[in-house]
Structures are given as structure tokens and as C-alpha cells.
Amino acid sequence: MVETIQWTEAGVVMIDQTRLPREQVFVTCRSYQEVAEAIRSMVIRGAPAIGVAAAMGVALGVQEGVDLETVCATLAETRPTAVNLFWAIDRMRRLRASLNGLTHSELVDRIIAEAQRIREEDIGICRAIGKNGAPLVPDHKTVLTHCNAGALATAGYGTALGVIRAAAESGKHIDVFADETRPFLQGSRLTAWELQQDGIPTTIITDNMAGHFLRSGRIGCVVVGADRIAANGDVANKIGTYSVAVLAKENGVPFYVAAPVSTFDLSLPSGDAIPIEQRSAAEVTHVFGVPIAPENIAVANPAFDVTPARYVSAIICERGVAGPPYEESLKNMLR
Ligand code: MRU
Secondary structure, three states: OOOOEEEEOOEEEEEOOOOOOOOOOEEEEOOHHHHHHHHHOOOOOOHHHHHHHHHHHHHHHHHHOOOHHHHHHHHHOOOOOOHHHHHHHHHHHHHHHHOOOOOHHHHHHHHHHHHHHHHHHHHHHHHHHHHHHHHHOOOOEEEEEOOOOOHHHOOOOOOHHHHHHHHHHOOOOEEEEEEOOOOOOHHHHHHHHHHHHHOOOEEEEOHHHHHHHHHOOOEEEEEEOOOEEEOOOOEEEEOOHHHHHHHHHHOOOOEEEEOOHHHEEOOOOOHHHOOOOEOOOHHHHEEOOEEOOOOOOOOOOEOEEEEOHHHOOEEEEOOEEEOOOHHHHHHHHHO
16 A cells, blocks of 8 residues: 655655646655645645654654744645644654753653654544444445545545445445545545555545436445544535535435544534635646636636535444434543
């Protein structure tokens, strides 16, 4: 499986997700500013992977001897929706605050070790999500997914794709429909690429085909990831997720969300309070630099939407499977 992000002597090495699947190019970030730019430009993306990158960015900043609050503020400004970014920054900040009386080099060692630990833990968390979610996936059916919640969106294995991988590894006969996921094409470029390498039969559909197939009886369940989950179970995920969830409910297809508990934000009562990132018009008007719309046309490009909890059949995390009412079940997962 592809290495999404690694700490090395030379810096933080990431596979450049803007160039997949055409080219497999690795970039090395040597400063916390370079990590911030990699997150902003989506060289690395996906909520848990952004968290790992932020932790490693903090480690680079501490190694460089830069003021911790400057480093944390720079990284926190990159993308607003995935709460894992802020979770990871907070974890690094808390560790730094607990370390007193160390030499600079001892401090740097501890901070780097913590960033690496966050990466390693994430792989184990994804495996646990997969194990918890696999029994929910019906045998001999198609699983529909949206965006990329795979190895590339995490430190490895994936959340939604972790559930799909674990179901396939348990011997279930499944195939996958991957929504293309306009405008950034995480579904066709990344999910399809990952699953093809695993030998899991995968079909790309454009986003507007999801309703057609959900109505056909072929789809056994939908599994997606999440960028932030509010206390009432409302889920922010890639733009287009909400439409899929409504269509799933209309057609009696279970809609599952797979995410680590670091994606829960119980400080927010509902999804209305989740900040939604607005990205550039060029992502909509251009495909790999080629214009596909008239010049100077108005464009809206919200990168995420919120799926109300009533459309979510269950939330699969590393500690188990939470069902409605989510006010209770999500709190119980964090106990
Ligand atoms: O804009 P992106 O590509 O960072 O958005 C990614 C998603 O919406 C994923 O579904 C989510 O982060 C979960 S990844 C395990």
C-alpha cells in the first residue's frame, strides 16, 4: 500500500496527491511553512492525513526553533473544516506544554516521536474501523463511496476504504462504485487508483449517476468518511455527500460514516456550526489547467457539505459502531 506521509531525516515526505494517478511523485517538506502549503494546496488531503501532516509540521517548526504559537497558527489557517487538523495541533501543543527542563535536542526528539506516534496510531485506528465496519457490508453487493477516504486520506488503510478492505479481506464478494467527486476528482483519481491496486473490482461513476444506481437495487450500502462530526451526529464530508445520503435513504440503502473519534467535535451542537471551506473558482472552471467554462463566469465552490444525522444509519469508529440517537452514542464512544 502507498506511503502517504513519512517523517525522514530529510523532512516530511508525502506523495503528491494533486498529480495522482498520472504520476507518482514524492515531495519533501523541509519547513513548517512548506507543510502548511502542502495542506493548503492539497498535495496532502483527507482529514486524518491532514492531522498527521500538521503534527509533523509542528515538529519541523520546533526543530527549526520557531515560536510554537507562530507554527500552530500558520498550520491552523490552512483548511477550516477537517477537525483532525486542530485536534493534532492541540495534541502537539499540550505535549510541548508538559515538557520542561529539557535541552533543545531532547525536546525536538520528544516532539518528533509524538508526530510519528500520531501517524502510527492512525494506521491502527483505520484497521480497527475496518474490523468494526466489515460486518455491516452486505455480501454479493456493491458498495458506493464518495471522495477518497482511503490510505491516501489517512496514514494508511483508510476509514471508509478500510471498511471496504476489511470486508473484502473477510471473504465477502463485493465491488465498489466510486463517485468521481467533482471538482477535485478524489474518487476517480485516488479511490479508483487505490482499489485497483488492491484488486477490489471498482467502477467509476460521475456524481450525478449515484441516484440512478441507488434506485437500481444493486447498491448494498454507502460508506463514506467524514471531516467533522457534530454532537448530534450531523456529518461534514466532501461536497456531494449530502445528496448521496438523501438518495440512499429514499431508496432504503444504509448510509454509513466511517471516521476516527478524532473527527468528532462534540463542542458543536449541530452541523450548522461547522465551518465550510470555500475553494478557488479555478478548481471548477479548469481541469488540469484546461478551461471548461466561459471566462469570468461566477462560480461557487464549497468543498464540503453537511449531512443531517437523520440520514446517517451508523457511525463506525475505532471503538465500535454508534447508532442514533447520536447525542448519547457519540458521547459514549469518547468515555
Ligand atoms: O478536500 P479533501 O480531499 O481533503 O476532502 C476529503 C474528504 O472529504 C474525506 O471524505 C474525509 O476527509 C475523510 S478521509 C478519511
